[in-house]
Amino acid sequence: MSGTSLQNNIRMANQIARNFEFEQDEEKAVAAIATHIQRFWAPLMREKIFAYLREDGSGLAPRARQALERLMENEPA
């Protein structure tokens, strides 16, 4: 069986980040990851991973984490 939805979301965020790993410009990569998640993830999924980020977030790759932090700041609470 597969993991929980949170695990799936973490994995997906990390996978997106891995696909922008090549980008040497860190700022550009983080912005691209953030935009991607903003454009394709339903709010439910974003909220879930934000909650995880607030509590722990250790399973997130550095760039995924930065992107999500940025999104979380902009998200109307």
Place this chain on the structure above:
Amino acid sequence: MLQYYQPQKDFGTPARVSDQLVTLTIDGVTLSVPEGTSVMRAAAEAGIKVPRLCATDQLEAFGSCRMCLVEIEGRKGYPASCTTPVAEGMVVRTQTEPVAKLRRNVMELYISDHPLDCLTCAANGDCELQDTAGEVGLRTVRYGFEGANHLDQPQDTSNPYFTFDPSKCIVCSRCVRACEDIQGTFALTIEGRGFDSKVSAGQATDNFMSSECVSCGACVAACPTATLTENSIIALGTPEHSVVTTCAYCGVGCSFRADMRGNTVVRMTPNKEGRANEGHACVKGRFAFGYATHKDRITTPMIRESIDQPWREVSWDEALTYAAGRLKSIQAKYGRNSVGAISSSRCTNEEVWLVQKMVRAAFGNNNVDTCARVCHSPTGYGLKTTLGESAGTQEFASVAHADVVVVIGANPTDGHPVFASRLKQRLRQGARLIVVDPRRIDLVKTPHIQADYHLPVRPGTNVALINALAHVIVTEGLVDEEFVAARCEHDAFQAWRDFIADPRHSPEATAEITGVDPEQVRGAARLYAQGPNSAIYYGLGVTEHSQGSTAVMGIANLAMATGNVGREGVGVNPLRGQNNVQGSCDMGSFPHELPGYRHISDEATRSQFDAAWNVTLDSEPGLRIPNMFDAALDGHFKGLYCQGEDIVQSDPNTQHVQAAMRSLECLIVQDIFLNETAKYAHVFLPGSSFLEKNGTFTNAERRISRVRKVMPPLGGMEDWQVTMALSEKLGYPMHYSHPSEIMDEIARLTPTFHGVSYEKLEELGSIQWPCNDDAELGTPTMHVDEFVRGKGHFVVTEYVPTEERASRRFPLLLTTGRILTQYNVGAQTRRTANSAWHPEDVLEVHPHDAEEYGIRDGDWVGVQSRAGDTVLRAKISTRMTPGVVYTTFHHPFSGANVVTTENSDWATNCPEYKVTAVRIERVTSPSSWQQRQREFAEQQAALLAAARSS
């Protein structure tokens, strides 16, 4: 359009294209035709039919029957009009006493060896031999039947769809030529000589079924006599009217004439006017339509409280009220976002439009997705990003202008047979071929075709291989600099060029990853770049990967870098799986996009829809299919309306999907059969087959074609009416009296469809979008002067290995695919005689692996991944590379998707069906999942039987 049955017009020989016109006179009529046209065709264009038997406009003239003799002034003898090209000033007479006599004599010889059972013959009234005998005025046969003849030859009834009755054969060889020139299978030959010559399928000991024949029916269509006849015609008689419609199977979207007797389809005849297929078809569309009236069809709505209860047959009104009530109470309890819908690429444009409209307007969220999620969503993402439009660039006919064809991750002879026939025609004319596939697909070596390169890429490493091809192009100076400078974004190209030139992308450096010989990669890259017209065709072997979107962008990069976009014979061509994948994507079926691929967050677009639909749309993307499953298991997603899609069988990681379905409080399934998903449903709404409704499909070349109703819906309602009724019960009434009105709304709200209407479709036959003020007749080739997005955008495509890797525990890679005779989950084709060819899914294993694991052909083999396990029968096959096993997912109990995992494309969540690490072993019994599944299926069958008997 309803028309009394008329055989399709036949001009005798194929049309010629030439700027040079030739003027001649035939029976006193003067006309001009393109140079190279035959006298026979010119006569037909002047309205004069020259009697003929061996000629048909689907095939090059052969000149064997001597029936079409004419007189030409200044020429000796009586030339055959089918093989004689027109000449300037030629004066032809088709009806003179001497030719009439000659024709009668020839006809007399034919008939002297032909049974005279016209009145009881299946082709009576629809037979060219009979017609021609009438045309030449045959009145007597002097030779009698006493001499040697062929009248008692046995029939070959081995093919389930047609009968071969050699006693009626006139050895015109139209069938043989159709099999060779149109279908490209070369299954038939004329054996023997002179009087002894006869048509034969395969070797002397073969019959049609055991031969190479793929049952496309081209020979049956070509046969002028009753020698090759559809069994449905034998059983039901000849048609009395016919209706033009579109195949409901694959993304080729062949046009057909449904030949009818009353409400009964007696035959599907490929439509010669259909631009996608030009008179050809495959075994699915041509013959496998019987499912529509199969006894398993469910035609009464049913409801139940929970899935362990018996179904209860109810009225439409009760079912819809119940469904709407449950959805509303779920939303009241769990919130607006707790419900959603999934539509299918098997449905019409109008149907999927209504589903997304209902979700956005009546559900009040964007939780709508379509099965394209699990096949071509990376195409949408990748082509939009690079070229600016989520669609293929060409029409199918374009392949006739290609010099080099690259087929990546597609198996056209099985998945897109009619396109494959076109492609093979071009390859036989000398176009070069590169195949990139872990499996040695048929195309690699087939009669008169041999791929120049077959790159057997290791599953999951497409991006590394595409990068290696690009590396060669960039570092060997093969870039079309002029094209790139004029047509593409400068900075993005430079960034890509710098990236791809890095030696780590060279064929030598990536060989370790891809498993492909670097010299072969270099050769293939050079051939592709050399063109001059190079076209790429790709399929799910590209998209269904963790880097599916990246691979699509890599393909677009290759085409742009070599200047292979924007004219005939080139381009980037996704071969879509199901009939309406393109259309369902166009219609805004993705949760983040409104119709026409416009993001839901775009206020300007949203406000148009707000105004038209009188609602305020949610600006946030909704859940995609896999996200819905996750949210269901989390308890956030509780209600699902599923139209025409069997997610339990088709989506990966079956046990995960099944658990998600069980957790729903309301599952509404609208389908023609109680499919695997419906076994978890609370409401069943009977769907209508493509024969029972009006609408349109859009094929892989963006071609919009009409689907026409030829019989009333068995359940009483067409699918679009059902969605409309459900929406009304939800408090959001819609008002359409015909799907044409839905199309009018689509056209109003979607810029690329502005010019589309049913009237125009009636007039033009079909339309390739974009169709609007800039392109009133549609757009066969896209990106001609500039890309849809302006300048082409190169994307850096870093190879990121999938997490799914062979390991000690799971040492092999499983990849999945399709076969010719079955279609998708098989719900339709399994209920036809197509199962004669593919009664079960098998596991293809390379002999080396078979030896290592002690497996023999035909053994039961357990296949286990980290997601689950199943048992399949083994087929030892050298098509696979060692280390890779292969299966299909057409049968529910084979459980191929129990084994596939939840891994998906990084950008779109398209599942990684093509790579699953597995281990295999010989076993003696079904897997525990299969045993549970059988019990569950039996239980559900009993619950259904309860409804039907009450």
